Amino acid sequence: MNLKLRTAFDLAAVARDAGKRGRIEMKPIGARLSFEVALYRIILRVLAVYEKAKPALIEGARADRSTLTMDAFGISDIVSALRGSFSQAIALADNPLRDLFRGEGARHDSRWIEQVNSVIGVDLNAVVTSEQVQPAIDLATRRNVALIKGLTDEVAARIEVAITDLVSRGASTKEIAARLTEIGGFGRRRAQLIAVTEANKFNGELNRIRQTQAGISRYTWSTVRDNRVRPKHRAREGQTYRWDTPPQGGPPGSEPRCRCVARAVLDFDEPAIRRSERRRASTQGRRAVEAALTGFTP
Template sequence: MRYDLRALARARGIRRKGITFRPIDPTAVLAGELDAIARDIIAAAETEIRESLLPVYEPRPSITQDDAANGIANALAGVGSAMSRLVLGIGPKVRNWATKVEGWHRPKFAAGVKAGTGADIAANLQSADAGDQVRASADWAASLIQGLTDDLRKKVADLTWGAYANQTPRAELAAQLQAVLNISRKRADFIARDQTTKLAANLDRLRQQEAGIAEYKWRHSGKVHFRPEHLAREGKIFRWDTPPPGGHPGTEPNCGCRAQAYVNLDD
């Protein structure tokens, strides 16, 4: 605990029980910035496939088999290189994204506390306090994008060589590769939404615990596809030091539930 929110609120004459603050829901814009980092890599692969790989692919080459295979190998290497060049530069971009999420979350939390208790805690909130969480979240997101890139590179190579061995027409291979690219885009979108939610959830925990807030109300995400056990927790009180099965809100994959700060000031 860095400061005692209960003491600050009581100093203002607040003695109410069960004060809750507005849940802080991460925006699609924040997730979109992380999504764009991965999509740039996928777009580079798509360009290389269209401009370099497909033009040299010929299941029934008029040139020698060795020359045809070499052309495909060189083109695949070009696809991999285009992706690798961008992957090497994602570290600072992902860290900037994580820093931006923290900078967005901090005043939201301060505003919620002020609305609920009248206490102005803005000066108590420092970006440096969330430094470890920001770095950890950035490293995790970057590793997931790296994994997506590695998987895409492998799938493109496997499909291409398999098509060449089976004399699959170029148009059919092009359709197969486009399907793989589309799947990668969906995966990038999932990573971006999930990682943004997780970082926001971890910042909820950090900021609440800094203020000495020990409890929270579980707020269900309202998603169409939800975990029944999460819906059953709606409105119930949990403690940060006693996580429920599966963890706190936002912990499990694609969980959009929130931890709404809960404070008693009359005890």
């Protein structure tokens, strides 16, 4: 069954007209590991600027230590240059980030269309377009550029503080090099956290957009069911929530490292039940009014 082009529609109503009954929970569409890895690699390319600067940082620290001054050509100038190189690398990362999110959006759309067609027999190709998720792609790109900039700013600040402290205490070149390596490890760990969190957050946003576009107001919380799942998220496994009233912390994928996913819920009988309840309530209300006017209790 093909749908006419429009931005929003009632998938449950369409399926009900096609004879579907009962309740269906769609399979969850989660973020791919390859997407997370690709995002991580983009961030690492920015951080690679630091690895290239390490020899100069060590040499600058050695120069500052030999003169016992903090204003010699050394750390302050090198860190300033490092910040500039970080800014250039971040600017170059904008297009790869945008392309990555755009590609993942297309992959998600393909999975969603295929799943709906397979389970319900409705072809969404006419209503699912890339333009509908473009705002989410733009937002994800800007957010990740800001996160990467925040990370590089913190790396640069840690370098300057650490080396200044070590030089003032007369630390050896070996100690300084070890501290720089430690800061590099911090950067990689933070890069991984950003990649995991942002991959799942973007996937969660795509689920929200596509489900609400299809008139799906409810979802079932689905975890990956391993020992890394948050206790509060483990307690939500199988529970049903509404997109317009998310639980504390937000819908699946909102919190750091959250790998939970929203399973779309389609209840084909629900609208008919609601109409029946409204009719019964209306009848009971009318009878109550009549009884009050006549003094007769049915």
